[in-house]
Amino acid sequence: GAVVSQHPSRVICKSGTSVKIECRSLDFQATTMFWYRQFPKQSLMLMATSNEGSKATYEQGVEKDKFLINHASLTLSTLTVTSAHPEDSSFYICSAPERGGLTDTQYFGPGTRLTVL
């Protein structure tokens, strides 16, 4: 299957700082990428859909000014958590569908664990 990477895998930051998370499709082009958040022992909740060359689409309740998404190329989407606070501490996971792949579904990155002190 397709491979999606994320960087960093883990980040610890102070309250009030901004953190950028990268999501890359390694062996395929992704015009669309998805960003999820997962709290401990809970399922994945979609935050936003990232579209190459256009504005992201945010799910209800997700602050677009706090979670900035940029999808500048066909292989890279970034999520910036601005002015992070302890309640933003979570596991952030991106995914991308592989166009023309064997399955019409999404492949997930390994996730980024964010801890805000």
Next chain:
Amino acid sequence: QKEVEQDPGPLSVPEGAIVSLNCTYSNSAFQYFMWYRQYSRKGPELLMYTYSSGNKEDGRFTAQVDKSSKYISLFIRDSQPSDSATYLCAMSEDGGYNKLIFGAGTRLAVHP
């Protein structure tokens, strides 16, 4: 009512047992059904993918979809300790380019 219901477990079974994991859903427009496996602190890994109703088998894994009952299942035969993980069902109306709706995930522990 959630769109997708999945018992979070935990489910504990002995090695070699047959495991049955299930999800129910309410949206009749769902046509794409997936099972993902997630190890602790890792991203979900696609296990099984099914379009519409029917069965699909891959090694020790069998996925079943019954759209008339809005019920999907994942069976694991000859379960191994390495199968210990959280299993997430996911569904979509229009395939991978649209949002997936996940179940809560079932935590499975296979003990030797």
